Every structure is written in C-alpha cells, then in structure tokens.
Amino acid sequence: MKKLLFLFSIILSTVVFAQDTGSFYGGFESNTQWLLDDEGILFDAPSDQLRSNNYFQLNYNLGKFTAGIQYEAYLPSALLGYSPVYDNQNGIAHYFLNYKDEKLDVTGGYFYEQFGSGLILRTWEDRQLGVNNALRGIRVRFNATENLDLTGIYGQQRNGFEVSEGTVQGVDANYNLSNALNLETVDLKVGASYVGRYQDVNGNDTIPDVVSAFGGRLDFVIGNVYGGIEANAKSKDVIANEGQISTNKLYDGTSMQVNVGYAQKGFGVNGTFRRLENWSFYSDRLAEGNVFNQQILNYVPALTKQQDYLLTNIYVYNSQPRLIIDSFDQRAGEVGTQFDLFYSFKKDSWAGKYKTKIAANFSYWAGLDAEYNVENAFYDAKFVGNGSRLFRDFSVEVKNKWSKSLNTVFTFQDVIIDKGVSQGGPVGTQGEIHAYIAVLEATYKFGGNKSVRAVAQHLFDKDGEKNITAEDGSFIDASRIDGNWAGGVVEYNFNSNYSLYVADSWNYGGQGEEHYYNIGGSYTKGRVRAAMNYGRQRGGLICVGGVCRFVPTNTGVSANLVVSF
Amino acid sequence: MKKIVLLFSFLATINAVAQEDLPSVDLTTIDGSSINITEATKKDNVVIVSLWATWCVPCLKELDAISDVYEDWQDETNVELIAVSVDDSRTVKRVKPLINGKGWDYEILLDENNDFKRALGASTVPLTLLIKDNKIVYRHSGYTPGSENELYEKVKEYSN
Numbered sequence: 001m002k003k004l005l006f007l008f009s010i011i012l013s014t015v016v017f018a019q020d021t022g023s024f025y026g027g028f029e030s031n032t033q034w035l036l037d038d039e040g041i042l043f044d045a046p047s048d049q050l051r052s053n054n055y056f057q058l059n060y061n062l063g064k065f066t067a068g069i070q071y072e073a074y075l076p077s078a079l080l081g082y083s084p085v086y087d088n089q090n091g092i093a094h095y096f097l098n099y100k101d102e103k104l105d106v107t108g109g110y111f112y113e114q115f116g117s118g119l120i121l122r123t124w125e126d127r128q129l130g131v132n133n134a135l136r137g138i139r140v141r142f143n144a145t146e147n148l149d150l151t152g153i154y155g156q157q158r159n160g161f162e163v164s165e166g167t168v169q170g171v172d173a174n175y176n177l178s179n180a181l182n183l184e185t186v187d188l189k190v191g192a193s194y195v196g197r198y199q200d201v202n203g204n205d206t207i208p209d210v211v212s213a214f215g216g217r218l219d220f221v222i223g224n225v226y227g228g229i230e231a232n233a234k235s236k237d238v239i240a241n242e243g244q245i246s247t248n249k250l251y252d253g254t255s256m257q258v259n260v261g262y263a264q265k266g267f268g269v270n271g272t273f274r275r276l277e278n279w280s281f282y283s284d285r286l287a288e289g290n291v292f293n294q295q296i297l298n299y300v301p302a303l304t305k306q307q308d309y310l311l312t313n314i315y316v317y318n319s320q321p322r323l324i325i326d327s328f329d330q331r332a333g334e335v336g337t338q339f340d341l342f343y344s345f346k347k348d349s350w351a352g353k354y355k356t357k358i359a360a361n362f363s364y365w366a367g368l369d370a371e372y373n374v375e376n377a378f379y380d381a382k383f384v385g386n387g388s389r390l391f392r393d394f395s396v397e398v399k400n401k402w403s404k405s406l407n408t409v410f411t412f413q414d415v416i417i418d419k420g421v422s423q424g425g426p427v428g429t430q431g432e433i434h435a436y437i438a439v440l441e442a443t444y445k446f447g448g449n450k451s452v453r454a455v456a457q458h459l460f461d462k463d464g465e466k467n468i469t470a471e472d473g474s475f476i477d478a479s480r481i482d483g484n485w486a487g488g489v490v491e492y493n494f495n496s497n498y499s500l501y502v503a504d505s506w507n508y509g510g511q512g513e514e515h516y517y518n519i520g521g522s523y524t525k526g527r528v529r530a531a532m533n534y535g536r537q538r539g540g541l542i543c544v545g546g547v548c549r550f551v552p553t554n555t556g557v558s559a560n561l562v563v564s565f
Numbered sequence: 566m567k568k569i570v571l572l573f574s575f576l577a578t579i580n581a582v583a584q585e586d587l588p589s590v591d592l593t594t595i596d597g598s599s600i601n602i603t604e605a606t607k608k609d610n611v612v613i614v615s616l617w618a619t620w621c622v623p624c625l626k627e628l629d630a631i632s633d634v635y636e637d638w639q640d641e642t643n644v645e646l647i648a649v650s651v652d653d654s655r656t657v658k659r660v661k662p663l664i665n666g667k668g669w670d671y672e673i674l675l676d677e678n679n680d681f682k683r684a685l686g687a688s689t690v691p692l693t694l695l696i697k698d699n700k701i702v703y704r705h706s707g708y709t710p711g712s713e714n715e716l717y718e719k720v721k722e723y724s725n
Contacts, residue, residue: 027686268662342666564686
C-alpha cells in the first residue's frame with residue numbers, strides 16, 4: 001500500500017508541476033459468473049456461487065517515464081478452474097516504473113519479458129488462463145550499438161499475490177549479423193540467452209541451489225525463404241511431481257526448435273520441428289507440472305493449429321515437456337512437427353469470381369522414444385526415434401466469397417489424440433481417440449450492417465461406440481463422455497455494436513446425450529465491451545495460445561465488462 | 566462496496582483526463598527489426614492500426630473484407646493500414662505465410678509478448694484504431710460484417 005501511495009504522489013506531483021501533463025491510459029476488466037445447479041449434467045453449484053475476476057490497470061506516461069499499477073480482485077472467489085492462490089484475494093498485484101530513451105530502457109517493479117521464442121524464458125499475462133508470471137525486480141535493456149542489443153533481468157516471479165521462493169536472473173543478447181557484415185541479399189540475426197534460478201536448498205546438499213539454462217538462436221531471411229533454429233540446454237535439477245521431489249537423481253534437459261518457410265504473394269508455407277527433453281522450468285523446483293501453470297518460467301505451447309469452432313476444440317493437444325519416471329507413468333518429453341500452407345486463388349479463377357482462400361495444417365507429436373529403468377530412476381532417450389503417438393491432426397479450411405453479401409468457410413479436420421493427453425493419467429498407454437470433424441459456416445450480410453452467421457458442425461468419433469459399450473452392449477466406461485457430437489451456432493448482428501447468439505453442442509453419441517447449450521449477447525462501442533452469457537460449459541481443457549487449463553463442467557450465467565481508456 | 570464506488574469514481578476521473586495519445590511501444594517488423602509504433606504511424610494522413618492474430622477468425626474476416634476494398638480506400642483517401650499481429654511464439658511463424666497466402670497489402674508488425682496490446686488495455690482482438698498525429702481518434706473492438714464501412718466513414722471524416 002505504501003508503494004502505491006508513493007507511486008501516486010509521484011504521479012500527482014508531476015501532473016501538478018509539470019508543464020506537459022503527460023497522459024493516463026489503462027483499462028478495467030471484469031469477468032463474473034454465477035453458478036447454478038444443473039441436474040442434466042450432474043453439476044452441483046459450489047456454495048460460493050458468485051465468482052468474479054477483476055482487473056484495473058492504470059498507467060501514466062510523461063516524456064521518457066511511464067509508471068503503472070494493476071489492481072486485481074478475485075471476490076468472493078476466483079472463477080472456476082483458476083488457481084486457489086487467487087481465491088478471495090485482492091490488492092495491487094503489479095506495479096512498475098519505466099524509463100526509456102533511444103539507448104536505454106530500465107524497468108523497476110513487475111515486468112514481462114521474453115527471450116527468443118520463450119522456450120528458455122517468458123513471463124506474460126493471460127487472464128483467460130489465470131496466468132500472470134511477471135517478474136518483480138529490475139530489467140535493463142541497452143542498445144549497445146546499432147547492431148547489438150542487450151537485456152539483463154533480476155527478480156522473483158509472481159505467484160498469486162506473493163512472489164516465488166526462487167530468484168531468477170538472466171541475460172539476453174541479439175546481434176544483427178547481416179548489418180554488421182554489410183550483407184545485402186541475406187538477412188541474418190543471432191541471439192544468445194542465459195537464465196539462472198537460485199533457490200535455497202534448506203540444508204539438502206544433494207540438490208542444486210542454482211539451475212542454469214543456456215540457449216542460442218539464428219534467424220535468416222533469403223529472398224522469399226526464411227527460417228530459424230533455436231537450441232537450449234538446462235543444467236541438472238531434480239524432477240518433482242505434485243509438490244514432491246520424485247527421485248533422488250538429477251537430470252539435465254534440452255530443447256530445440258527449427259523453422260523453415262517460404263512466402264510469396266498468394267502462397268505461403270511453413271514447417272516447424274521441435275524436440276523437448278525434460279524441459280520443465282519453474283521458479284520453484286516443487287511447482288513442476290502444477291495444473292494451474294503457476295510459477296512457470298518458460299513457454300512451451302502446443303505447436304498445433306489453434307482451432308476456432310466448438311467441436312474442433314474438444315480434442316486439443318497440450319505439450320508434454322516433462323520427465324516422469326515411475327512405475328505407472330513414464331515420459332521424457334516430446335518430438336514432432338507441424339506444417340502450414342496458405343493459398344489464394346486469383347480473382348475470376350475457376351474457383352470463383354472472388355478470391356477463394358485455402359489454409360491447410362498438419363501436425364504430428366510423439367512422446368520421446370526412451371528406455372526407462374524405473375528402479376534406478378534412469379532413462380535414455382533417442383533424438384527422434386519412434387515414440388508413441390500423442391497427437392496427429394490434419395485440417396483444411398476453404399474460404400469462399402459468393403457475392404457481396406454471402407461468405408462461407410468450410411473446415412474439415414481429422415484428429416487423433418492420446419487418451420492420457422486428452423483426459424489425464426499416464427500418456428501413451430491408454431489408447432487413442434480418433435475423430436473426424438466437419439464444419440460449415442456461412443455469413444450473410446443484409447444492408448445497414450445487419451448480418452447473420454450460422455455454423456453447422458459434426459464430430460464423428462471413429463471408435464466412440466466401442467469405447468462406451470462392451471461387445472455385448474453393456475456399459476463399460478462412465479468416465480468417457482464422448483462418441484459423436486453435433487453442434488450449431490446462430491449469431492445475429494444488429495449492427496456493429498449489438499449481437500446475440502445461441503449455440504449448442506449435442507453429445508448425442510455420449511452416455512448422457514447431453515446438450516451443452518449457450519445463449520448470449522454482446523455490446524461493443526469505442527472503449528467499452530460488455531457481454532452476457534447463460535449456459536453450460538463442457539468440462540475439459542481450455543487452451544489459449546497452446547497453454548491449457550482444466551475447467552470442470554459447469555452451468556451458470558456469466559458477465560464480462562471491458563473498458564479501456 | 567466502498568471499494569467499488571471508489572473504483573468507479575476513479576474511473577470517471579481518469580476518463581476525464583485520459584488523453585488519446587498512442588502509447589510508445591517498440592514492435593518488430595516482419596524481418597525482425599525493431600520499430601516504435603509512433604514512428605510507424607507517422608504519416609501524412611490517418612492510419613488504421615488493426616490488432617489481429619492468425620488464430621482469430623473475426624480478425625481475419627475483417628482484414629479480408631478490408632483487403633477487398635483497400636485499393637479503393639487508398640485511391641480515395643490515401644489511408645494506410647498497419648496490421649499488428651499479437652501472435653505469440655506459438656503461432657508467430659504462421660504470420661508470414663498467412664499474409665502472403667492471403668495476398669494482403671498491409672504493413673505488418675509483430676507484438677510477440679503483447680506489450681502494445683497491454684498498453685492499449687485491449688483484452689481481446691480484433692481492435693481497430695484510427696491514428697492521426699499520434700492521437701487515437703477512433704477505436705472499435707470486435708468485428709461484424711459491414712463494420713468496415715463504418716470504419717471507412719471515420720477514415721473519410723478524419724482525412725485531410
């Protein structure tokens with residue numbers, strides 16, 4: 001609180017005395033839900049039915065200085081599925097003071113930072129996921145020469161309204177090689193990073209107090225071809241599960257990502273390969289693998305297409321960077337690849353008067369091919385090998401414009417996912433789910449900004465029947481809510497400000513033949529966006545940017561308000 | 566309750582003094598160089614800044630819709646559109662093939678760790694801004710078919 005008052009007195013005094021009064025900017029966001037009992041999906045609302053996450057952010061800029069605070073309130077409880085560290089808490093969760101000129105950029109307080117692709121360090125905020133792992137300390141960025149910039153960080157990571165036990169320090173350097181060497185036809189950039197975590201070992205001298213990670217990267221552009229490679233390694237550390245150290249051994253870790261693409265007007269293609277081995281990195285060694293993504297130091301998103309529709313979001317991949325060696329679950333990481341292709345037909349081609357656009361994606365992810373010796377807590381992994389398949393996705397999307405008022409999008413997806421990844425438990429041993437999904441979306445524009453959008457979708461579970469009933473027809477698996485699904489959305493936009501929608505996902509092939517219906521509306525104008533929604537939330541993974549959190553099935557009314565200024 | 570009242574009175578005060586200055590944030594060009602958004606928008610006429618992402622369907626619809634009429638807009642008003650991708654490292658590699666595949670003629674900038682998005686207080690994309698002389702003169706979030714026409718009305722209103 002003292003800090004806050006101090007900050008404000010600075011701001012106020014500058015406002016009063018300075019001639020240039022600077023400017024304020026920021027925003028307010030409130031996400032509230034009222035949970036309701038629902039026998040249809042066997043949901044008993046918890047006693048704290050009202051849940052609300054609120055964020056108020058205010059920044060003040062004057063010349064080269066910027067100061068900001070963020071107040072957060074999770075009252076009376078945080079939204080369902082958020083980390084319990086937020087429940088019934090409120091306060092100033094984030095503040096900073098920044099000085100920035102052309103050479104130097106210094107931040108004290110909380111800051112967000114990313115080194116390279118984030119595999120070695122990324123701190124960020126995602127309110128939908130309940131992730132805010134900003135570091136509290138100091139960051140200095142320095143443009144040393146025209147071609148070299150340096151970043152140094154030191155601090156402790158945010159954990160709810162507290163900070164983590166570990167202390168994090170890091171250095172990142174980026175060098176523009178082609179500028180330095182006066183290369184004209186090739187654009188080359190290199191970078192290197194170091195991140196270290198110190199954490200007290202409380203007298204236990206068999207575990208390291210400092211864990212260091214090093215990484216290097218190179219990015220290039222040669223005409224229409226571009227690409228990059230990044231490789232990182234992490235020194236030996238314990239592995240932990242559910243807050244306990246798992247074995248008495250120490251393990252190092254590595255990660256590697258290679259990307260190559262080609263792009264010209266009307267056509268683009270991109271391929272990515274990534275391998276992760278024991279690549280968990282948390283600011284507290286015991287936080288490894290926590291389901292709320294708290295105290296996570298790096299960013300290991302699932303490299304798959306982020307799907308956009310109700311039924312294409314049921315079977316989503318979650319990346320598997322962890323090393324686990326115990327008798328019922330063994331994993332060492334993941335290896336896989338993803339390809340994207342984008343193509344536009346020319347105007348007035350055989351594919352239509354307007355430009356038809358095609359996007360296709362393929363991804364394949366497997367667990368690392370490794371041999372495990374559970375008794376001695378030892379493993380040996382191959383570089384690629386032939387590990388068990390965890391996810392495979394092929395999708396294609398065709399966008400057509402038929403006239404000035406009618407657009408359609410057709411999507412087809414063929415997805416295979418490991419049951420352990422999708423539903424929890426050991427991976428690679430519980431079998432797979434294989435589904436085909438087709439989606440047709442049409443948007444029709446009336447005059448005066450009115451429009452209607454309709455989406456029809458169907459998910460065909462290839463093995464759904466087998467999974468739910470045994471061969472004699474008896475019911476065998478109560479935990480698996482799947483089989484075939486049908487879904488639909490109708491949205492009506494009165495103008496660019498108001499819209500209403502109804503949606504339903506019907507699990508007609510599942511045991512309870514549940515409907516997950518929703519109805520809602522939104523208003524948006526200028527700085528304000530407000531939305532309300534009533535309905536059922538399908539339980540499962542909610543993924544934003546390839547990071548997922550689990551939400552239980554629930555029913556309720558929700559309201560969202562965002563004001564920015 | 567007290568807190569809420571306080572918060573709202575605070576909000577009201579802030580709104581009264583809030584200026585429409587474009588926050589000064591460094592972004593990355595598609596070739597990896599750094600550029601400040603206030604530099605990028607330093608143009609003679611109004612500039613449309615659109616925050617989007619490769620995974621955001623309404624964003625793609627909006628930018629596709631504008632793309633169809635962009636030539637006409639530019640002929641009539643000389644307006645330029647800067648499309649700022651908020652894709653993070655999961656999807657940022659998709660930006661370059663996607664904009665080419667779609668044949669967009671926009672200037673593309675990257676906001677990989679969402680510094681710009683945060684500075685604008687934007688919780689969702691798309692967010693469309695009209696910038697003139699470093700000031701935000703119009704903003705709209707979300708996309709519904711036809712709202713590009715409203716945007717163009719504003720472009721004409723603020724054009725020289």
